[in-house]
Structures are given as C-alpha cells and as structure tokens.
Amino acid sequence: MVDSFVWTDEEARYIKAVFRWKDADDDAARRQTEHRRHEQQQQKPAGEFRVLVVGAKGTGKTSILTRFGQHTFPGEAHYERGCRRQVELADGQLYTVDALEMPSKHLPSDPMLGQALDITEAAVLVYDVQSAQSLRIATAVAEFICDNVGAREYALMLVGNKTDTHDGDDTNTNTDGDGDGEVKRRVSRAEGAKAAAGLKFWGAESGCCFLEVSAKTGEGVDGIFPRLGKEILRVKRANRLRREQAERIAKQQQLLLAQKAGAPGKKRLGLWKTLSIPFFKRQSAY
Numbered sequence: 596m597v598d599s600f601v602w603t604d605e606e607a608r609y610i611k612a613v614f615r616w617k618d619a620d621d622d623a624a625r626r627q628t629e630h631r632r633h634e635q636q637q638q639k640p641a642g643e644f645r646v647l648v649v650g651a652k653g654t655g656k657t658s659i660l661t662r663f664g665q666h667t668f669p670g671e672a673h674y675e676r677g678c679r680r681q682v683e684l685a686d687g688q689l690y691t692v693d694a695l696e697m698p699s700k701h702l703p704s705d706p707m708l709g710q711a712l713d714i715t716e717a718a719v720l721v722y723d724v725q726s727a728q729s730l731r732i733a734t735a736v737a738e739f740i741c742d743n744v745g746a747r748e749y750a751l752m753l754v755g756n757k758t759d760t761h762d763g764d765d766t767n768t769n770t771d772g773d774g775d776g777e778v779k780r781r782v783s784r785a786e787g788a789k790a791a792a793g794l795k796f797w798g799a800e801s802g803c804c805f806l807e808v809s810a811k812t813g814e815g816v817d818g819i820f821p822r823l824g825k826e827i828l829r830v831k832r833a834n835r836l837r838r839e840q841a842e843r844i845a846k847q848q849q850l851l852l853a854q855k856a857g858a859p860g861k862k863r864l865g866l867w868k869t870l871s872i873p874f875f876k877r878q879s880a881y
C-alpha cells in the first residue's frame with residue numbers, strides 16, 4: 596500500500612470498513628448528544644436566572660448574547676439583544692437563563708439602569724480588552740449597582756471580550772499610540788482580574804467573578820452563565836444565612852427581654868387572691 600497509490604480490493608474494503616466504523620462512531624456520538632439534549636429539554640429546570648448584560652458601546656454585548664443563544668457570531672442577518680437558554684451547573688442541575696442586553700445609549704441614564712436592576716438578579720459587565728476606557732466604565736457601572744441594589748441579593752461578573760484580537764501575550768502590548776492602525780490589547784488579563792478583585796460584592800472575599808472571552812471565536816462564552824449561575828446561588832445562600840442569623844439574634848434578644856421582665860423578685864398578689872389564701876398563710880404571700 597505504501598509503494599502503490601492504487602489500493603487492492605482488500606485494502607479498499609478495509610478502508611471502507613474503517614470509514615464506516617468511524618461514521619458509526621460519529622453517529623453514535625451525535626445520537627448520544629441529541630439524546631442528552633432531548634433529556635435536558637424534558638428535565639424541569641431547577642430555577643431561572645434573570646441576567647443583565649451591560650457595558651460600554653461596542654464592547655460586544657450583542658455578539659456575546661448571539662454566541663450564547665445561537666452559537667454564532669452575528670452577521671448582518673441576525674443578532675440577539677436578549678435570549679433564553681438552559682445551562683447546566685456543576686451540580687448537574689439545569690437552570691434557565693434569561694439574558695437581556697442593556698443598550699449602551701441608556702447607560703448614562705440612572706433611572707433606566709435602576710429599572711433594569713429591579714428586574715434582574717445579576718449582571719455581566721462587559722469590557723473590550725482593547726479599551727481601558729471600557730474597563731473604567733464597567734467598574735463605574737459595578738459601583739453604581741453596588742450602591743443601588745442595597746441589601747437586595749445581586750451577583751456580578753466582569754467579562755473582558757475580544758481576546759482573539761491579540762497574540763496570546765498576557766501583558767499590555769500597546770500603549771504607545773504609535774498610530775500604526777492596529778488595535779491591540781490595552782487591558783491585560785491581570786488588570787482585568789485586579790479590577791474584578793476590587794469589586795467586593797455580596798461578601799465575596801475575592802471580589803466578583805472574572806472571565807476573558809471572545810464572542811468571535813466563542814472561546815469562554817459558554818462559561819459565562821454557568822459560572823454566574825453558581826455565583827447567584829452563592830449570593831442567595833449567603834443572604835438566606837444572613838437573614839436566618841438576624842432572626843436568631845432577634846429571637847435571643849426577645850427571650851432575654853422576656854426573662855428580664857419576668858424576673859422581678861416576688862409578685863404582689865391581687866386582693867381577691869390574697870383573701871382566698873387561708874389566714875395563717877397570708878403573711879408569707881407578701
């Protein structure tokens with residue numbers, strides 16, 4: 596077979612058999628995936644997450660949602676400003692994610708952002724790794740959210756998009772503004788991670804979650820919502836524990852007050868009770 600480019604009948608049969616086997620293998624894998632998808636569709640989701648996707652203009656919010664919802668990069672024909680999809684968390688449970696983009700033109704409007712916060716329980720803050728300004732906007736939005744949600748449970752995630760635009764170097768590669776027309780990474784992964792760590796939110800010791808992705812290649816995008824879902828559950832658990840602890844303390848205080856009120860030496864008996872006590876016992880009743 597090595598010496599000749601013409602296969603013998605036996606070789607041809609062998610090759611065909613291998614390909615058939617490969618096809619069968621692929622078919623089995625495809626059937627398994629479809630079966631799993633079907634099973635997931637039948638499975639009742641354990642819950643639902645309502646997520647706001649927010650960030651400066653052109654950071655790739657629409658592209659991320661399109662990649663997440665339709666597994667494509669938006670062309671001229673279709674794009675997503677909101678989508679609904681199920682994700683599986685690490686514990687194997689399915690959750691429905693309802694993700695909604697906040698158009699960047701509404702970003703400077705506090706009431707608009709406030710309304711969007713009211714109907715969501717988590718936000719993905721998107722910045723473009725080619726723009727330090729977009730990271731500053733994302734952190735400013737995070738601070739606005741922290742100030743506005745108050746005691747309400749809310750989760751955050753910082754996402755650096757467009758990682759495909761650099762050559763894999765993790766450092767800040769172009770700050771010289773040499774005008775060569777090529778846009779490079781202006782925010783290193785370390786800077787993004789540091790910004791996320793600085794966003795202390797809902798008792799997260801290490802700051803908010805952080806991820807770098809590329810909506811164009813799809814890298815990392817599928818990790819956003821399962822990770823955020825996990826964070827939402829953590830925040831909810833932390834809030835429930837906080838509430839339970841506050842209730843426990845309040846109960847203990849009530850008990851202490853009740854004990855204090857019920858402890859004052861001997862009680863003075865009413866007249867009727869006093870008269871009903873035999874005479875020889877009355878003295879000791881006072």
Ligand SMILES: Nc1nc2c(ncn2[C@@H]2O[C@H](COP(=O)(O)OP(=O)(O)OP(=O)(O)O)[C@@H](O)[C@H]2O)c(=O)[nH]1
Pocket residue numbers: 650651652653654655656657658659698699700756757758759760808809810811812
């Ligand atoms: N190279 C690259 N380009 C991207 C990526 N994501 C988005 N873009 C491009 O960035 C531009 C803006 O993307 P959009 O998804 O429209 O950004 P947006 O944040 O929704 O924009 P606004 O709605 O205008 O705020 C488009 O030209 C996209 O093709 C990415 O991961 N890599």
